[in-house]
Amino acid sequence: MDKHESVINTDRFERRRFNQILEMSERLQEIVHKGQEGFPTFRPLMSDIWASLYKMKPSLLEEDAYDKNYQVNHDIMSRIMNEEGYFSARSSTRLDDLSSALGTVQYSEKVYEWVEKQRQANEELQKAIEEALKAQKSLAQAEQKQQESQNEIDDAKENGDKEGQKKAKSKQDKAKNVQQKAQESLQQAMQQIQSELSNQLHKTGNQLSEALKSATNEANQTKDDLMNLLSGGGSGAGNREGELQKLPLRDQIKLAELLSKNESLKKIAEWAGRFKAIAQKKQKNKHVETIDRSGVTLGVDVERLLPSELAAFKNPVTKMDFLRRFAENQTMMYAPEGKENLGRGPIILCLDQSGSMKELDEQSKGFALALMMIAKKQRRDFAIIPFSSTTKHQKLFYEKGKIKPSDLMELAKLFLGGGTSFLTPLKAAVSIIEERRRYSKSDIVFVTDGDPQDSHGLENYCGISGEFIKKKKERGFNIITVLIGNQVSERYVTPFSDKVVRASDFNNESVANAVFTI
Numbered sequence: 001m002d003k004h005e006s007v008i009n010t011d012r013f014e015r016r017r018f019n020q021i022l023e024m025s026e027r028l029q030e031i032v033h034k035g036q037e038g039f040p041t042f043r044p045l046m047s048d049i050w051a052s053l054y055k056m057k058p059s060l061l062e063e064d065a066y067d068k069n070y071q072v073n074h075d076i077m078s079r080i081m082n083e084e085g086y087f088s089a090r091s092s093t094r095l096d097d098l099s100s101a102l103g104t105v106q107y108s109e110k111v112y113e114w115v116e117k118q119r120q121a122n123e124e125l126q127k128a129i130e131e132a133l134k135a136q137k138s139l140a141q142a143e144q145k146q147q148e149s150q151n152e153i154d155d156a157k158e159n160g161d162k163e164g165q166k167k168a169k170s171k172q173d174k175a176k177n178v179q180q181k182a183q184e185s186l187q188q189a190m191q192q193i194q195s196e197l198s199n200q201l202h203k204t205g206n207q208l209s210e211a212l213k214s215a216t217n218e219a220n221q222t223k224d225d226l227m228n229l230l231s232g233g234g235s236g237a238g239n240r241e242g243e244l245q246k247l248p249l250r251d252q253i254k255l256a257e258l259l260s261k262n263e264s265l266k267k268i269a270e271w272a273g274r275f276k277a278i279a280q281k282k283q284k285n286k287h288v289e290t291i292d293r294s295g296v297t298l299g300v301d302v303e304r305l306l307p308s309e310l311a312a313f314k315n316p317v318t319k320m321d322f323l324r325r326f327a328e329n330q331t332m333m334y335a336p337e338g339k340e341n342l343g344r345g346p347i348i349l350c351l352d353q354s355g356s357m358k359e360l361d362e363q364s365k366g367f368a369l370a371l372m373m374i375a376k377k378q379r380r381d382f383a384i385i386p387f388s389s390t391t392k393h394q395k396l397f398y399e400k401g402k403i404k405p406s407d408l409m410e411l412a413k414l415f416l417g418g419g420t421s422f423l424t425p426l427k428a429a430v431s432i433i434e435e436r437r438r439y440s441k442s443d444i445v446f447v448t449d450g451d452p453q454d455s456h457g458l459e460n461y462c463g464i465s466g467e468f469i470k471k472k473k474e475r476g477f478n479i480i481t482v483l484i485g486n487q488v489s490e491r492y493v494t495p496f497s498d499k500v501v502r503a504s505d506f507n508n509e510s511v512a513n514a515v516f517t518i
Contacts, residue, residue: 005044007066007074009059010051017054018047021101024250027257028101031108039115040132040190045073046108052081053093053107054100069190072197076111079201083209085216092220098244098252102222105260106215114208118200125196132189135182142179146172218260225259225266226252228273229369229408247405255405264362265412271366275506279370279516283377297335300326304333345441345477346381347371347518348432350425352448352484353416354388360484360505361415364447367506368411369403371445374516376401381438384411387425389453390418395428422452423461426496430471442477443518449484452492462496469496480514482506 006015022028028046035042052058060078080086093099119126149172156164201208227244244252259265296306309331312318325331349368357364368384375382375398384396396411403411425446433439452458462468472479481497483490490500501514 005041005067005070006048006051007044007061007070007077008048008051008055009061010047010055014051014055015047017097018050021050021097021249021253025101025105025253025257027105027260028108031105031112035108035112037133038119039112039129040136040186040193041070041073042108042112044070045076045111046104048073048077049080049107049111050100050104052077052086053089053103054095054097056094069187072190072194075194075198075201079205079208080107080111080212083212085213089216089219092223097249098256099219099223101253102219102256103216106219107212110208110211110215114204114211115197117207118197118204122196122200125193125200128189128192128196132186132193135186135189138182139179139186142175142182145175146179149175222256222260224273225269226256228269228276229255229259229265230403251405255408258405258409262412265409267362268365268369268412271363271506272369273366275366275370275516276373278512279374282512282516283374296332298330299333300329300331301333304335306332306334309333345443346383346439347375348383348385348429348439348442348444350385350387350429350444350446352388352420352450353386353414354420354448354450355417356420356449356487357484358415358417360449363506365411367447367511370516372398372401372403374401374518383432383439385425385428385432386414386416387421387428388416388418389421389424390416395432419453420448420450421454422448422458422492423454426458426461426468430468430475433475433477434471440475440477444477444479445515445518446479446481446493446497447484448481448488448493450488455492458492459495464495466495472496480518482511482515 022032032043032046035046039045058081060074060081063074066074089099089103093103119129149168152168153165153172156162156168230244230247247255259269309322312322322331349371351364351368353361372382374380379400382398382401384398386394386396394414396407398407429442429444433442460466478498479496480499480501481493483493483500483502484505486504490502493500499514501510503511
């Protein structure tokens with residue numbers, strides 16, 4: 001984009017960066033396409049919106065520093081940059097590619113919708129926009145014909161064809177005349193557009209302001225949902241941002257756009273954020289409870305360091321000595337009381353997806369992502385076995401609790417339906433433990449809201465002398481069962497469970513205490 005098309009103080013790098021992000025974002029491309037069909041200077045306006053969000057110190061150019069055809073963009077950008085919501089948004093968008101891209105999507109949508117509304121209600125504006133678009137098309141065609149004529153002139157010169165040069169020069173002159181007329185028509189039309197939209201900004205500018213305010217909220221919510229999905233155990237905005245930054249920008253943008261379109265994924269993100277906060281708190285409490293503050297040992301566990309060691313780190317005089325001892329594993333810390341269970345073995349979640357679980361589908365997947373967060377934090381492998389009676393079992397594996405955007409979408413879309421079968425997931429869990437050495441001594445979380453249709457086979461498999469119980473003793477795995485609702489009996493799960501928890505849904509203290517402390 002030529003510099004004169006911008007009404008913001010952009011440089012070559014910033015304009016190139018916007019083009020790169022535009023190439024990554026299908027949503028931005030869609031907005032550019034529809035915007036250009038209804039508003040002649042819409043694409044440069046989108047680039048200015050992005051720059052105003054991304055730059056450290058954006059400012060509007062003086063009137064003599066930009067093409068007058070873009071005066072309307074200057075007026076709109078002036079409006080945007082004086083909005084309270086814009087200043088609020090800037091706290092998170094400065095030098096942040098993703099936040100700036102999300103903000104550009106939302107702001108551009110709102111501006112486009114506002115312009116469309118004015119165009120439909122104003123016949124003069126509609127006519128001026130049509131004339132401008134027509135002039136732009138004529139201008140582009142004239143420029144192309146000039147270039148073609150110039151190529152013909154060059155070829156004729158090379159061949160010594162004077163007659164050919166004369167004809168090509170005549171074509172070029174005609175194209176220049178067309179170009180000049182088109183430029184004049186475009187300027188007249190843009191002046192009319194400027195006049196009409198300026199009047200509308202005075203009359204209905206509050207509508208645009210409200211729309212821009214909601215755009216800021218929507219962009220912030222999308223990023224928050226994204227961090228809820230991807231965060232892996234850190235606390236605070238900085239750590240959540242850090243988790244997000246590990247993902248390539250193209251994938252961040254793609255997942256953010258999927259979130260904005262997929263209501264189910266949004267709800268999963270909300271539940272995931274809630275459950276992860278609970279899980280993190282439970283894990284922290286469990287960790288604190290394992291510390292015996294009467295004993296002291298040497299080590300580098302930051303959470304157990306003695307206050308005197310922390311003071312040594314903060315003191316400039318003793319800091320280097322502390323760092324040396326820390327590097328040599330010689331810093332003093334509180335000794336743990338016994339052996340912690342953290343990081344024992346992988347986690348396998350057997351998740352009921354029979355028809356009766358449909359209403360809790362988003363909640364159950366948010367719960368699964370919280371368990372995955374624990375696995376990731378403790379570097380434990382994680383597997384999900386969704387089960388019902390209507391299909392063969394599936395096994396979803398996440399090494400060290402890490403999940404890719406494509407895996408998130410697969411999980412979000414997955415729902416089996418049908419009745420309830422316990423044999424299938426239990427056998428699948430055993431097969432994972434036997435076939436994959438890394439899954440030995442797993443913690444199995446078995447979740448269901450109904451009694452099994454295969455109860456007879458279950459009794460044989462999970463009875464006192466059944467194969468499941470033998471494997472359980474041989475392989476040393478544990479199983480916690482969560483019964484959702486009051487319609488399921490404990491008698492079917494008690495034989496194979498180390499612990500049984502009953503709750504109305506996943507958002508229950510008893511579930512958190514039992515599952516999020518594994």
